[in-house]
Amino acid sequence: MEQRFVFNEVANLYDHARAGYPAALYDDIVAAARLSPGDAMLEVGSGTGKATEGFAGRGLKILALEPGLDMISKARQRLARFDDIRFIQTTFEAWPVEAGAFRLVSAAQSWHWVAPEVRFAKAFEALAPGGVLAVFGSSPTDIPSPLHEALEKVYGLLAPALAGRPPESSYLPIGPFAEYFQQSGLFGPVLHKGYSWSRRYSAQSYVEYLGSVSRYQMLDAARRETLLDAIAKEVEIHGGSFDLGYETHLYMAPRKA
Secondary structure (H helix, E strand, O other): OOHHHHHHHHHHHHHHHOOOOOHHHHHHHHHHOOOOOOOEEEEEOOOOOHHHHHHHOOOOEEEEEOOOHHHHHHHHHHOOOOOOEEEEOOOOOOOOOOOOOEEEEEEEOOHHHOOHHHHHHHHHHHEEEEEEEEEEEEEEOOOOOOHHHHHHHHHHHHOHHHOOOOHHHHHOOOOOHHHHHHHHOOEOOOEEEEEEEEEEEEHHHHHHHHHOOHHHHOOOHHHHHHHHHHHHHHHHHOOOEEEEEEEEEEEEEEEOO
């Protein structure tokens, strides 16, 4: 199974354990893209609807693409109170593009899964003139010491490949996303905004979060259980809970004429 499809195997856990995104991010996108209630947007990789909910709450008409049927089921439960959301079970690559139909194309924590040769060209085609592409994702900052050092030892012993900065750090300003926009040649100047926030984790809630992460799901079940048990024990030893900082970074640019 492709790594990007394993989220569907843990849809309930994903919906329960994952945080959403800062409210200011949606307000900034709506303002920068000059969107009004009823404007059409396309969401690429909607998951269980965490970002979808933020846009729906601002009155947008949403077409949400998501390859995981169980993820869609959870999203429909979350978003039952909204009328203007349509789900299609598909990848962005396989979706028959509705050319020029959208004022906004958005991808929350999903753009890195889309084939590079497809993502910008297809977003350009889907957008109406003057439309905007918005890509965003969250990356955890360093776990506080001395828990950080204790967990590094756990990873070094049980899963060395998972040690160090997570792949989500590619959304940080040091990552490639702004350059990707420019390299496509299809979009105007990139607007970048960052949002800092934090979340408190217990031992249980932290390993639940990790269990929803694809690189942990790709481990065999026994190895994953051993690793997560060891992580939970270290959190308990170091106070039982901790605050983990996050940075959410938004990159958005208008479609060129």
